[in-house]
Amino acid sequence: MMTVPSDIAIAQAAKMQPIAEIAKKLGIGEEELELYGRYKAKIGPGVYRRLAEKPDGKLVLVTAITPTPAGEGKTTTSVGLVQGLARIGKKACVALREPSLGPSFGVKGGAAGGGYAQVVPMEDINLHFTGDLHAVTTAHNLCAAMLDNHIQQGNELNIDPRRVVFRRVMDLNDRALRKVVIGLGGRTEGVPRESGFDITVASEVMAILCLAMDLTDLKARLSKIVVAYTYEGKAVTAADIGAAGSMTVLLRDAINPNLVQTLEGVPAFIHGGPFANIAHGCNSVQATKLGLKLADYMVTEAGFGADLGAEKFLDIKCRAAGLKPSAVVLVATVRALKMHGGRKKTELTGEDLKALEAGMPNLEKHIENIQKFGLPVVVAINCFPADTAAELALVEKKCSELGASFALSEVWEKGGEGGAELAKKVVEACEKQKPSEPRYVYSPEMSPKEKMEAIARGIYGADGVDFTPQAEKDLELIHALGKDDLLICMAKTQYSFSDDAAKLGRPKGFRVTVREVRLSAGAGFLVAVTGAIMTMPGLPKKPAALTIDVDENGKITGLF
Numbered sequence: 001m002m003t004v005p006s007d008i009a010i011a012q013a014a015k016m017q018p019i020a021e022i023a024k025k026l027g028i029g030e031e032e033l034e035l036y037g038r039y040k041a042k043i044g045p046g047v048y049r050r051l052a053e054k055p056d057g058k059l060v061l062v063t064a065i066t067p068t069p070a071g072e073g074k075t076t077t078s079v080g081l082v083q084g085l086a087r088i089g090k091k092a093c094v095a096l097r098e099p100s101l102g103p104s105f106g107v108k109g110g111a112a113g114g115g116y117a118q119v120v121p122m123e124d125i126n127l128h129f130t131g132d133l134h135a136v137t138t139a140h141n142l143c144a145a146m147l148d149n150h151i152q153q154g155n156e157l158n159i160d161p162r163r164v165v166f167r168r169v170m171d172l173n174d175r176a177l178r179k180v181v182i183g184l185g186g187r188t189e190g191v192p193r194e195s196g197f198d199i200t201v202a203s204e205v206m207a208i209l210c211l212a213m214d215l216t217d218l219k220a221r222l223s224k225i226v227v228a229y230t231y232e233g234k235a236v237t238a239a240d241i242g243a244a245g246s247m248t249v250l251l252r253d254a255i256n257p258n259l260v261q262t263l264e265g266v267p268a269f270i271h272g273g274p275f276a277n278i279a280h281g282c283n284s285v286q287a288t289k290l291g292l293k294l295a296d297y298m299v300t301e302a303g304f305g306a307d308l309g310a311e312k313f314l315d316i317k318c319r320a321a322g323l324k325p326s327a328v329v330l331v332a333t334v335r336a337l338k339m340h341g342g343r344k345k346t347e348l349t350g351e352d353l354k355a356l357e358a359g360m361p362n363l364e365k366h367i368e369n370i371q372k373f374g375l376p377v378v379v380a381i382n383c384f385p386a387d388t389a390a391e392l393a394l395v396e397k398k399c400s401e402l403g404a405s406f407a408l409s410e411v412w413e414k415g416g417e418g419g420a421e422l423a424k425k426v427v428e429a430c431e432k433q434k435p436s437e438p439r440y441v442y443s444p445e446m447s448p449k450e451k452m453e454a455i456a457r458g459i460y461g462a463d464g465v466d467f468t469p470q471a472e473k474d475l476e477l478i479h480a481l482g483k484d485d486l487l488i489c490m491a492k493t494q495y496s497f498s499d500d501a502a503k504l505g506r507p508k509g510f511r512v513t514v515r516e517v518r519l520s521a522g523a524g525f526l527v528a529v530t531g532a533i534m535t536m537p538g539l540p541k542k543p544a545a546l547t548i549d550v551d552e553n554g555k556i557t558g559l560f
Contacts, residue, residue, distance in 0.1 A: 048286070098272060112560075288317075332379060364506070
């Protein structure tokens, strides 16, 4: 096997095409682009309106088994797959989420793919990009500032400061801001109250940006955000404090999808960035729907394992936007499956069929879950040098037994060439899929508790759901507000089907604990916060920021 340079070295050596040339491949004229330099552009709403009557292409969702420290490579596979589709002569594009600065400078690293399956310009994408996340942060915090100012300046709405539920956000990991007291210093400094920060990608404003159909829908959704309650228990919205219009102004450009390219010059949309463990984990509806009009095959991904990202993609995004995938790619690695079978990260290089067999139930459960939605599954094994023929044969045998097709993915090392086999299997699955009505885990008519039970039992394999006194109180208020019909966004650890990160594989005999339920009326869902999940991550002992640097010529090092 050849030696492959680091991801950033490969990205920095890439010879990118002008973004106007990339747009031309999709039939977009240069006059329809809003340029951000030579290699990035935003696509305005006029392109979609021009193509509104054109039939959609095939939608392919990329998801994964339960993540482990061994790595799965979902974004890398997504990029490699679209390059593979182009290699076999298909008109294809990919839509990904914008990376958050929190993981980039924390522990996970960037989110632009890896090896020879990356989107570029990689440094821009992993840093400030076109400013979308900053716009979300500013719009969110403007609303928070206007809310506190309303209370300070006479409080005409009679808001109870103890019942303000709209926290501030920032796009970095900072545990010290999880719980804060604001308004200290005297009468002119504001009304003292307890508050806190979430990470920007967990903001309801981010979720709204990704689910909004257009600018009008964006403003309508922002208006519905519940920010506080009055002393009488009445909900106060962003519209009530007069913030919706100015928030929309700040997001006017951010709502337009961003166009970049893969290393092989395949068009790529990168837009929106909600986490899948604490938000709904999908790129924007606008980017997805635009890609379906522009290409025959539109590849997109959903964050973390299929129990989180894929479930929310199908139950929330597809239901809200009228989408249905033609096929689902489930990414797995032999290494990760052996970890689910009990091996440590330091013990994964040698052949171990016993551990692989023990970890296989995790893959089996994810396949079963996707099939419940009536969708064909293609398992993509992201190959590593230590994988043996016997181990790969065992995975293929299990996939066949479960009615899922199988392909090796060597996209990290070989780019589109290494994704051609996977691309052929995906095309085959799409062509075999017969039109049918979408299937969901729950119906909106069910009570919130019934919906959460349906997800926990049907997708996680839990024995049921327990609700803390706080969660019960939250649900009573949601019922009183007439919001029982909203969809469900589970906030849960990504490392286990359960709400306990230590339970690997396919755990059984467990229950899920919902400790609080947050109302996201603008996004159209309830966030069920389970276990010990945090909506503001913290930095590890040795964050990635320690090794990221730039030289006197502006060349960045250490960024993934």
